[in-house]
Amino acid sequence: MPGGGTRTFLEPDHYEASLRQAQIDAVIVPQEKFRARLTWAELHHLQVLRCEETSPHVAYLQLAPGPAFVSLSAESKPLPVLRGTEMEPGDIIFHSRGERLHQSTPGPFVWNVIAIDPAQFEHYGRALAGVPFSLPPKGRTLQPSHRVTIGLRRLHSRICRLAETKPKTLSHSEVARAIEQALIQMLVTCLTTAGARTDGHAKRRHAEIMVRFEEVLAEHLSGPLQIPELCALVAVSELTLRLCCTEFLGTSPAEYVQLRRLKEVRRVLRDATSKTENIAEVAHRFGFAELGHFAETYQATFGETPSTTLQRIPGMRLASP
Numbered sequence: 001m002p003g004g005g006t007r008t009f010l011e012p013d014h015y016e017a018s019l020r021q022a023q024i025d026a027v028i029v030p031q032e033k034f035r036a037r038l039t040w041a042e043l044h045h046l047q048v049l050r051c052e053e054t055s056p057h058v059a060y061l062q063l064a065p066g067p068a069f070v071s072l073s074a075e076s077k078p079l080p081v082l083r084g085t086e087m088e089p090g091d092i093i094f095h096s097r098g099e100r101l102h103q104s105t106p107g108p109f110v111w112n113v114i115a116i117d118p119a120q121f122e123h124y125g126r127a128l129a130g131v132p133f134s135l136p137p138k139g140r141t142l143q144p145s146h147r148v149t150i151g152l153r154r155l156h157s158r159i160c161r162l163a164e165t166k167p168k169t170l171s172h173s174e175v176a177r178a179i180e181q182a183l184i185q186m187l188v189t190c191l192t193t194a195g196a197r198t199d200g201h202a203k204r205r206h207a208e209i210m211v212r213f214e215e216v217l218a219e220h221l222s223g224p225l226q227i228p229e230l231c232a233l234v235a236v237s238e239l240t241l242r243l244c245c246t247e248f249l250g251t252s253p254a255e256y257v258q259l260r261r262l263k264e265v266r267r268v269l270r271d272a273t274s275k276t277e278n279i280a281e282v283a284h285r286f287g288f289a290e291l292g293h294f295a296e297t298y299q300a301t302f303g304e305t306p307s308t309t310l311q312r313i314p315g316m317r318l319a320s321p
Contacts, residue, residue, distance in 0.1 A: 002176035004041035004163025023064035029259045031056040033303040041163040041170055043180040046116035050160045058104045058249045060214050065098030068135050072112035080105045083207050084248040090149040092190050096139035100211050102248040112156050124184045129192055144194035152186045206244045209236055221264055227253055261286040262301055269309045279306045
């Protein structure tokens with residue numbers, strides 16, 4: 001049923017859970033105290049999202065294979081780095097189905113997303129274009145005209161504004177259908193008129209390495225795996241992995257692994273059913289041997305001590321709409 005809403009989050013895990021409802025599986029690693037606001041609008045055959053985050057982060061995203069996802073660049077900088085390439089003003093990215101990619105941001109940013117039913121999109125596309133029409137199978141970064149870019153941004157912004165202020169308006173079937181058709185028409189115009197920017201072979205190869213890196217890391221977060229061992233499992237040299245992490249994440253492999261492990265420690269402490277959970281044991285479980293250094297790093301990353309996280313009531317870090 002059409003509708004919309006908005007919500008603010010103070011915990012990455014809760015934010016990730018809401019993104020999963022939008023069929024985006026995300027692992028978000030904040031580099032400062034976290035705060036995000038998610039606005040969504042559900043229409044008949046598509047979903048509109050605006051993700052606003054106030055601090056730098058790195059993220060590993062897995063898009064569901066069913067919908068077709070489109071990312072829009074924001075009007076303000078800084079722009080996120082997607083797949084190791086900084087988005088340019090005016091970029092419209094049609095993602096490949098089920099794409100797995102990295103996203104990094106140097107500061108506060110806005111990520112605009114549209115998820116659409118592919119069959120409906122192609123049906124409308126054929127009707128609007130008057131010629132055979134299909135989505136690009138491998139994804140594509142388009143650079144449409146300034147007029148088209150501004151029109152698409154404004155329409156996306158108006159939909160999100162309705163979701164924030166008048167969500168009941170979106171629940172009216174005919175209103176939702178009219179908005180949806182206008183948005184699809186803009187997207188079809190992008191695909192049929194805009195020039196494309198493509199990644200080279202090296203960039204695609206590095207993207208494959210980073211996906212494998214994430215797969216290996218997910219299997220070994222609870223052990224003291226060293227970088228040489230990690231590289232061996234990924235089947236790349238240390239130099240190559242360092243280059244890829246710098247390119248895609250803006251950080252070194254060791255720093256990223258540490259952030260991922262800190263995130264897991266925080267998740268365990270936050271969700272602990274007993275306030276007597278042993279912090280030292282949890283830290284050791286995720287590869288932190290020096291507790292003094294662990295506590296300092298934890299506080300610098302999350303703005304609070306591990307014991308403060310442990311004492312917090314589970315779920316209270318989810319802010320109200």
